[in-house]
Amino acid sequence: MIAYILRRLLLAIPTLFIVALMVFFLVRMIPGDPAQVMLGEGADPAAIAALHAELGLDKPIYVQFAAWLGHVFSGDLGTSITTGEPVSTLLITRAETTGVVVLISVGLATLIAIAAGTVAAWRRGSKLDLAVMSGASLILAVPSFWLGLLLLLVFGVWLRWLPVVGYIPFSEDPTGALLFLILPIVTLTISESGVLIRMMRSSAIDVLRLDYVTHARAKGLSERTVLARHVFPNAFAPTLTLVGLTLGRLFGGIAVIETVFTLPGLGRLMVTGVLSRDYPVVQGCLLFTAVIYVVVNLVVDLLYPLFDPRVTVE
Amino acid sequence: MRKAIAGLILIAAGILLGLMLLHPKAAAPAGPVLRARLNADIASSDPGMKRDANTDAVLLHVVEGLVALREDGSVGPMLASGWTVSPDGRTYRFALRHGIRFHNGAPLTSADVKWSLDRYLAPGSRWRCKPDLSTSGIAAVTGVATPDPFTVAITLDRPAPLFLATLARLDCGGTGIAHRDSVGPDGKWRYPIGTGPFRWGEWRHNQYIDLVRYDGYQPLPGGTDGNGGGKHALVDRIRFSIIPDGSAASAALLRGSLDVLDALAPNELGTVQGAAGIKFDSAMSSDFYCILLQTRAGPLRDVRLRRALALSLDVAALTRVVTHGTGIPDSSPIPAVNAFYGPAQRALVTRDLPAARALVRASGYHGEPIELLTSHSPPEFYDAAILVQAMARDAGINIQIVNLDWATQLARYSSGDYQATMFGFSARMDPSLMYNVLIGDRATDPRKVWNAPEAIDLFHRSEATGDRAGRQKIFDLLEQRFRADVPAIVLYNTRRVTALRQSVTGYRAWQAQSQRLWNVRVGAAR
Numbered sequence: 001m002i003a004y005i006l007r008r009l010l011l012a013i014p015t016l017f018i019v020a021l022m023v024f025f026l027v028r029m030i031p032g033d034p035a036q037v038m039l040g041e042g043a044d045p046a047a048i049a050a051l052h053a054e055l056g057l058d059k060p061i062y063v064q065f066a067a068w069l070g071h072v073f074s075g076d077l078g079t080s081i082t083t084g085e086p087v088s089t090l091l092i093t094r095a096e097t098t099g100v101v102v103l104i105s106v107g108l109a110t111l112i113a114i115a116a117g118t119v120a121a122w123r124r125g126s127k128l129d130l131a132v133m134s135g136a137s138l139i140l141a142v143p144s145f146w147l148g149l150l151l152l153l154v155f156g157v158w159l160r161w162l163p164v165v166g167y168i169p170f171s172e173d174p175t176g177a178l179l180f181l182i183l184p185i186v187t188l189t190i191s192e193s194g195v196l197i198r199m200m201r202s203s204a205i206d207v208l209r210l211d212y213v214t215h216a217r218a219k220g221l222s223e224r225t226v227l228a229r230h231v232f233p234n235a236f237a238p239t240l241t242l243v244g245l246t247l248g249r250l251f252g253g254i255a256v257i258e259t260v261f262t263l264p265g266l267g268r269l270m271v272t273g274v275l276s277r278d279y280p281v282v283q284g285c286l287l288f289t290a291v292i293y294v295v296v297n298l299v300v301d302l303l304y305p306l307f308d309p310r311v312t313v314e
Numbered sequence: 315m316r317k318a319i320a321g322l323i324l325i326a327a328g329i330l331l332g333l334m335l336l337h338p339k340a341a342a343p344a345g346p347v348l349r350a351r352l353n354a355d356i357a358s359s360d361p362g363m364k365r366d367a368n369t370d371a372v373l374l375h376v377v378e379g380l381v382a383l384r385e386d387g388s389v390g391p392m393l394a395s396g397w398t399v400s401p402d403g404r405t406y407r408f409a410l411r412h413g414i415r416f417h418n419g420a421p422l423t424s425a426d427v428k429w430s431l432d433r434y435l436a437p438g439s440r441w442r443c444k445p446d447l448s449t450s451g452i453a454a455v456t457g458v459a460t461p462d463p464f465t466v467a468i469t470l471d472r473p474a475p476l477f478l479a480t481l482a483r484l485d486c487g488g489t490g491i492a493h494r495d496s497v498g499p500d501g502k503w504r505y506p507i508g509t510g511p512f513r514w515g516e517w518r519h520n521q522y523i524d525l526v527r528y529d530g531y532q533p534l535p536g537g538t539d540g541n542g543g544g545k546h547a548l549v550d551r552i553r554f555s556i557i558p559d560g561s562a563a564s565a566a567l568l569r570g571s572l573d574v575l576d577a578l579a580p581n582e583l584g585t586v587q588g589a590a591g592i593k594f595d596s597a598m599s600s601d602f603y604c605i606l607l608q609t610r611a612g613p614l615r616d617v618r619l620r621r622a623l624a625l626s627l628d629v630a631a632l633t634r635v636v637t638h639g640t641g642i643p644d645s646s647p648i649p650a651v652n653a654f655y656g657p658a659q660r661a662l663v664t665r666d667l668p669a670a671r672a673l674v675r676a677s678g679y680h681g682e683p684i685e686l687l688t689s690h691s692p693p694e695f696y697d698a699a700i701l702v703q704a705m706a707r708d709a710g711i712n713i714q715i716v717n718l719d720w721a722t723q724l725a726r727y728s729s730g731d732y733q734a735t736m737f738g739f740s741a742r743m744d745p746s747l748m749y750n751v752l753i754g755d756r757a758t759d760p761r762k763v764w765n766a767p768e769a770i771d772l773f774h775r776s777e778a779t780g781d782r783a784g785r786q787k788i789f790d791l792l793e794q795r796f797r798a799d800v801p802a803i804v805l806y807n808t809r810r811v812t813a814l815r816q817s818v819t820g821y822r823a824w825q826a827q828s829q830r831l832w833n834v835r836v837g838a839a840r
Contacts, residue, residue: 032721036728038357040366041739042485042751044445045759050438082357083519149561157569165557165566167521259559264520268558272354272520277721 005298012294019290020072020283024065027282034081034277055081068283077287078280082272087284090269093169095288098265100170101181101257102250105188110243112193114236117200118227121208121235132197139194148187148260155183165262184261188254192246199242203235210234237308244300251296252289348549348818348836350574350829351563355520355556360503362434362442362487367740370484371828372554374541375525376417377490377508380408380427380466381482382542385824387600387653387743389478390542391534393422393491393509394466403473403780404453410464415530416493417513424460430491431458431468443486452476452777475780479744484826488541511547511832525552538822538833545832548820552831561585567592567813573836574821575813576829580638581693586813596811597823598642600649600741602748603694605686605702605803606763608733610756613679619711620800622673623734626709628665632701633806636694640809646793647748649807651825654745658790663797670709683714687727687735691720695736698805702736730760741827745789746776752802764801 035051036043052058056067071078077087120132156164162183170177207213208231216226255267266285273281304311352372358364361373382392391397394408414422434441435455447455453474459467470477481489493507505514511531515524527547536544555572557563564585566572578586586592607614607623614620633643642650646659688699696717703713713734718726726732739751753773754762769792776788796802812823817837822830 030722032719032725033728036724037721038364039440040442040485041724041727041761043442046445047440051440083355084358085519149565152562152565157565160569163571164569165555165562165571260562262521262555262557262559262562264518268520275719275721 001302005302008298008301012298015294016287016290020069020287021065023283023286023290024068025061027279027286028061030274030277032277034279037276038082068280072287077284080273080281081278082276082281087280090281091266091284091288094264094266094269095251096170097167097263098251098254098258098267100177101184101188101254101263101265102247104181105185106192106243106247106250108185108189109193109196109246110239112189113196113200113239114232116193117197117202117239118204118232118235120197120201121204122223122227122231124205124208129201132201136194136197136201139190140198142191143256144187144191145256145260147190148183148257151183151187152260167263180261180263184254184257184263187261188250188257192250196239196242196246200235200239203238204231207231207235233307237304237311240300240303240307244296248289248293248296251292252285346549346836347551347553348574348831348834349553349555349572350576350831351557351566351572352523352554353556353558353560353563353577356517356523358503359505359514359517360487361490361492361506362485363440363503365442365485365487367484367827370487372523372525373490373506374484374488374510374828375512375552375831376506376510376514377488377492378510379481379488379490380410381478382488382540383482383484383743383826384540384542385538386540387651387825389482390539392488392542393427397478403475404471405467405469406477408466408468410466411532412464413532414509415532416509417507417528417530418493418495419530420493420495422491422509423463424466425463426493427466427491428458428460429494431455431466431489433497434489441486443480443483443489446480446486447477452480473778473780476744476746476777479747482541483743483747484541484741484828511545512552515551520556522556523554525554527551538820538830540824540826541828541830547832548835549831564813567815570815573815573818574829574831574834576810576823577827578811578813579693580636580640580811583638583640583811591816593814593816594811595814595821595823596640596809597825598649598651599808599810599827600651600743600825601739601827602644602647602649602807603698603736603738603805604647605805606727606732606735606737607800607802608730609763609799609801610730612733613677613682613684614733616677616679617798617800618673618677619679620803622670622677622679622709623706623711624663624800624803625666625670625673626706626711627663627702627803627805628705629662629805630664632698632705635701636698637806637808640811641806642809643805644807645797645804647752647796647802647804648745648789648793649741649748649825651807652743652745652748654786654789656786656790658793663803665705667708670711674710679711681710681712683712685716685733686713687716687718687723687732689718689720689723689736691723692738695738699736728761730756741825743826745785746773749773749776749792752796764796764799766795766799766801769795769799 035048039047056064079086116132120129123129152164155162163180167180168176213230216230255271258265258268270285352368354368356369356372357366361377378392380394381389384390395411397406397408399406445451453470453472455468456471457469490508496504496507498504511528512525513528515526517523527550533544533546560579560582563575564582567575568589607620609615629643633641643662644650645663648655648659686699688695690696699715703715706713727735742748752764753769756762756765772788772792776785779785810823810827814821820834
């Protein structure tokens with residue numbers, strides 16, 4: 001097991017190097033000048049040139065890349081052009097916000113998907129199945145920003161149960177932070193549960209058709225036992241893969257949710273970084289996302305044998 | 315399964331009940347707090363150095379300059395009680411007000427003023443207005459002297475009637491005077507220690523900026539007058555919350571989590587208009603939105619085609635639609651609220667399709683595509699571009715819209731790499747400053763769209779002339795040349811709309827487009 005983990009981590013190094021290479025050059029291919037954006041439309045060309053020199057943007061691009069890569073290997077992701085803060089500090093503080101929202105939301109969405117998808121498959125063709133599938137389709141059709149604004153209006157403005165703006169870091173006051181995070185978490189949970197429900201239902205239908213399920217029923221096992229012991233573990237494996245991909249995608253940023261709920265998360269950091277051409281921030285965010293993808297997929301692969309005995313970690 | 319569902323429902327009900335009992339408070343500090351919104355974080359806390367409009371607005375609560383803009387755009391005293399100009403027009407002697415103390419308790423002296431001015435003008439400084447106070451600008455500062463602790467003498471290399479107006483400019487950070495302890499021993503900027511009615515509190519990047527009432531503030535007599543006048547901090551604290559999304563900001567105002575929602579986008583007006591407990595304040599802005607045209611290459615090199623494009627536009631209708639009825643159509647680079655906006659500027663270029671088509675034919679244009687750059691910053695840019703495209707088509711002009719993000723559009727504007735581009739220029743109080751964004755040598759500064767020698771000469775004369783009547787004549791001549799050459803097509807001026815909770819009193823929007831939260835009170839009935 002440990003050898004497998006180490007091998008996977010070693011294999012990730014070239015992947016991350018290629019990501020770093022692509023990120024660095026792609027970001028610089030986007031038209032726009034960070035110095036110009038920072039100093040504004042009426043800025044003095046001499047001041048722009050001076051800022052270029054200060055930021056090292058006047059050097060050849062391969063020199064910039066070598067310098068950046070050298071710093072990355074020593075754990076220094078650079079300094080934000082716009083705020084002057086170290087990128088690693090920004091990533092850590094922003095990842096806390098995004099991480100809490102994403103982990104809780106995906107956890108809840110997975111639980112909902114397991115329950116709703118399995119029941120819908122078990123009662124396939126019934127009104128219950130129709131209701132679950134209609135709900136999942138509706139969720140897929142509704143944009144998350146619209147849902148967020150709707151929840152904000154209902155629970156924040158009309159009912160006044162929850163705050164509409166502001167944020168308290170989880171590390172400072174977990175209870176207070178949770179109040180500000182409820183609406184984003186609910187929005188993201190609903191948004192992500194649609195596709196997971198459909199996947200779980202589809203897998204469960206396939207498993208329910210198999211002979212060993214019929215055999216289990218013929219043995220006289222209760223439906224609950226059949227579903228819990230025989231259907232769920234085998235049907236969940238594909239959903240688990242999707243959960244892993246979802247986690248990786250969402251960790252990369254839930255920019256829309258974070259913008260609507262004014263959360264200082266990774267997504268907003270990346271979007272503002274792109275808009276202001278803050279190269280170090282964008283590079284740091286994308287590299288961080290790539291690392292998260294690698295780690296999450298590794299964890300998912302390690303969990304896979306728990307649900308599908310045919311898969312072994314070797 | 316039924317038990318599980320029932321359990322889930324019970325848990326959900328419990329959570330909702332808990333929430334109803336909790337009645338959470340927003341993360342606001344204790345004491346009377348005025349809560350305002352910024353649509354983006356500030357660029358820095360260093361006035362005029364690394365800045366944008368939000369930065370200027372926030373920092374002008376903390377620092378003050380020798381002079382300040384008045385409500386009507388003229389220049390009035392601030393830290394200086396008065397000033398004299400030498401007969402040759404080159405030396406300005408400012409008398410400082412007595413009894414002024416910085417937020418750290420240190421008294422304001424001429425040495426502090428000199429320290430700040432030297433820092434602004436130092437080699438390597440990124441002060442926005444450094445180029446304006448250089449040999450290529452209105453005049454170079456050749457010396458700052460401090461004959462006594464309450465007198466500052468600034469000498470220029472030539473007379474410059476616009477010198478005081480430049481010092482007071484918002485984008486120059488009002489040439490705010492900061493205490494030297496604002497800079498750390500390592501020479502790096504820490505935070506502003508100024509003399510304003512509020513002192514620097516806390517800045518949480520992308521979340522909020524808190525300013526705290528400065529109890530030792532010495533106000534000028536009178537009430538709100540531009541960035542000067544009598545300023546009084548009537549709340550313990552100001553919290554500027556950074557809320558990028560307009561809908562979320564409107565929801566926060568309606569909920570009572572914000573007291574002041576400034577710069578309400580025209581398309582957001584409908585969400586708060588008519589809501590209980592909300593009122594509005596507004597003022598016409600000293601800005602202008604336009605289409606900048608490429609006069610060096612491509613079909614628009616022909617002035618007849620540029621004139622045809624101008625005549626194809628129904629600017630009044632476009633303004634009505636794009637600004638949701640809040641803006642006013644304008645054909646002049648001098649905004650309608652400006653004191654120099656006279657009959658020559660007021661005459662609107664109206665739509666004349668037969669004339670436009672005749673000019674198109676005369677220019678030999680045969681429908682070659684003309685790219686019009688636009689973006690959603692602000693959203694009205696895109697809407698305006700769509701309308702321009704449709705209106706120009708009626709005259710036989712084939713506009714193709716290229717939608718970009720702001721940074722790309724800015725880069726294309728800065729390099730002059732466009733045929734036509736939507737663009738807006740924020741509030742500038744003096745007409746020379748307005749023309750300054752258009753007139754200049756395109757070969758050395760590609761941002762300039764108008765390099766006719768006559769225009770450049772008139773522009774320099776406008777900078778060097780102090781007499782009001784003489785300046786009006788110059789601006790009228792410039793207006794004639796501008797309409798004949800059509801290097802740009804001015805479309806409209808915007809109206810700055812601010813939505814306020816009913817409990818807020820004393821707020822006044824003004825032409826400079828910045829929030830002023832001194833002399834503003836929040837009542838108990840929030």
